[in-house]
Structure formats: structure tokens, C-alpha cells
Amino acid sequence: METTPKKHVQNYVFGAILVLLFFLVARLFAPFFSVLLWSILLYIVLSPLYRRIAKKFDKTTMKRKVLQNVWAGVFALGALMLILIPLSFMGFQFFKQIIELIRYIQDIFYAKPGIVHDIFESIAGFISDISADQLHISADEIQRRVLQFLSSGLQGAMQFSSNLAKNIGSFFFSMVMMVFCLYFFYVDGHTLSTLLKHTIPIRKEYMETLSSKFSETIRSLVMGYIAVAGIQSVAAGVIFTIFKIQGALVFATLVFICSFIPLVGCSLVWWPLGILLLLSGDIVQGVAFILSSMVFISTIDNFLRPIFLQDRIKLHPLVIFFAIMGGVSSFGLNGLILGPMIVILFLTVLDMFLTEHKIEEG
Numbered sequence: 483m484e485t486t487p488k489k490h491v492q493n494y495v496f497g498a499i500l501v502l503l504f505f506l507v508a509r510l511f512a513p514f515f516s517v518l519l520w521s522i523l524l525y526i527v528l529s530p531l532y533r534r535i536a537k538k539f540d541k542t543t544m545k546r547k548v549l550q551n552v553w554a555g556v557f558a559l560g561a562l563m564l565i566l567i568p569l570s571f572m573g574f575q576f577f578k579q580i581i582e583l584i585r586y587i588q589d590i591f592y593a594k595p596g597i598v599h600d601i602f603e604s605i606a607g608f609i610s611d612i613s614a615d616q617l618h619i620s621a622d623e624i625q626r627r628v629l630q631f632l633s634s635g636l637q638g639a640m641q642f643s644s645n646l647a648k649n650i651g652s653f654f655f656s657m658v659m660m661v662f663c664l665y666f667f668y669v670d671g672h673t674l675s676t677l678l679k680h681t682i683p684i685r686k687e688y689m690e691t692l693s694s695k696f697s698e699t700i701r702s703l704v705m706g707y708i709a710v711a712g713i714q715s716v717a718a719g720v721i722f723t724i725f726k727i728q729g730a731l732v733f734a735t736l737v738f739i740c741s742f743i744p745l746v747g748c749s750l751v752w753w754p755l756g757i758l759l760l761l762s763g764d765i766v767q768g769v770a771f772i773l774s775s776m777v778f779i780s781t782i783d784n785f786l787r788p789i790f791l792q793d794r795i796k797l798h799p800l801v802i803f804f805a806i807m808g809g810v811s812s813f814g815l816n817g818l819i820l821g822p823m824i825v826i827l828f829l830t831v832l833d834m835f836l837t838e839h840k841i842e843e844g
Contacts, residue, residue: 521663526700554668558661583729711741744799
């Protein structure tokens, strides 16, 4: 029989080996983290529809296996088309419009210098008033900085689009890997999920709770936040195009980003545009634009989000906002999902801990 000290040494050595192997496995999968994350997201969102179709397969014949593989391939390729086609079109149009918009603004500076200077005079006076005369900045200085910003923005947009074109091969490789992952998720999703659950050494009921919470959070974030923001940005793009707003897609993209901001949301984009239309002298068009934006952009948020969420994410919008912003800052585009998910899973684990140790809420 082994002595206790010897058992302790073995436990420490075994634990060290396990931690080392965990980091090595994580290092192996790290290059494919984004592909796996978005593949899992698409699988979770689309799997209910796939399972509904799969239930109709004959369970006693070989035909079931063939149909399962065929539909898994259809869903995997369908998800790729769902991403690739609109993303390619919008990416090309976005960079084209942002370059045109910057050049359009620069032309206004040189074509109507008097009007532009009067606007900056008003801005300088406003800054001075709200700062109780503590901040003094001239209209010429504001104009110089804006022109410098536009120039650097134009160069940055061209550089970014050039880099994007160079990395197009890497993007398509990622898309192919995503199709590959999605196919096997649909075919062997249950087996892979069970394997993952067994690798985490916590009680079965806790693992089931975390797993269901993870899936629920992904669906809620996609439908309640990302999908609603996407619908708002599409509505904004249509309205901006109808009213012939220069750079409609660029501003529609800003609507998508601003939709996550509590209270003000999309109005941060369409209100200034509406005011500019009013100042341009076309009062009827400006009022029509503001009313259309208020009804068909901002109201969508209040109408659709409660329907999609149905109180599944019980977090204050401000917490969700900072979780998304912090996630994007830390993880890039992946943070759009990772930020809120980390916060929600943290609160879920905290609740489990309090329940396990019978710690009552104060």
C-alpha cells in the first residue's frame, strides 16, 4: 500500500502533466479558434431545423444514413453561402462607398469653404460654451484636424482593402474549414458534445446546465442582438438609399454598430443625417427622412428584440453593451459573441458555486 506523501507526489505530477497537455492541445487548436467558434455558432442556430428534418428519416434502413449525410452537406454548404455571398458583396460595396464618401466630403470643403467655415465656427462656439470657456479651439484648427482625419482615413481604407485582397486566399480557406467542421457537427454533433462534457471534471447536472446555458446564450445573442442589429442596418440601408444619402452602406454599417448602445442606439446615426438634410434647405425631405428612420429603424429594436429574447438573457442592456465592446476590444470580431457569453457563463457558474456551498444571497 502506497504512503500518503507518495500519493500526493503522484497527484501533483499527474496534475502537472494534465495541465501541460491541456495547454498543448489548446496551442494546437488556437489557429482554428475563429473557425471553430463561428462553426459552433452556426451549428447551434441551425441545428433545431436540421433535427426537425432528421426526425423524418427512416430509422431502420441504410437510407437514413445516406440522407443524414446529404442534409448535413446541404446545411454546411448553405451556411457558407449564407455568409459568403452577402459578405463578399457588402465588403466590396463598403470600401467603394467609404472611399467615395471621404472624397465627397473633401470636395465639399473646397467647393463651399464659406459654409464649412461657418459650421466649424458654430462647433467651436458650442465647445467653448459647454466647457464654460475652459476649452478654446478655433474653426481653422477644427477644419485642419478634420481634413487630416479624412486624408488618413482615405489612405487607411485603401490600405485595408489592399490587405484584404491579399488575404482573400486565407479567407476562402477558412470558409472551406468551416464547411468541413459544420458537416461533422451535423453528422456527429451529439457524439462530439458528449465527448466534450466528459473532458470537464464537474458534476453531470452542472455540465448539463452549462451546456444548455451555452446553447441558449448563443441563440439569444444571435437572434436578440445580432439579427436585430442586422435587420436595422438593412432597413437603414434601404432608407438611406431612397433618400440618396452619400455612402448609404457605410452609414448602415454604423447603424449596426450603434444598435448595441443602450437608450440612444441607431439614432446616433440617423439624427445627424436628418439634421444635415434639414440644414441643406429641403425641409420636407429632412422631416420625411427623420420620421421614416424613427419608425422603420429605431422602432424595430423595441418590437423585435423582446420577441426574440423572451427574457432568456436577464442582463441589463448596459452590461450587454460593455460586454460586447470589451469582447470586441479583446478578441476582435469574435468578441461580439465571446464578450456577452463569458459574462453570462460567469454568472451561471457563480450561481452554481453559491448553490453548491449553500451561500444565500444577501
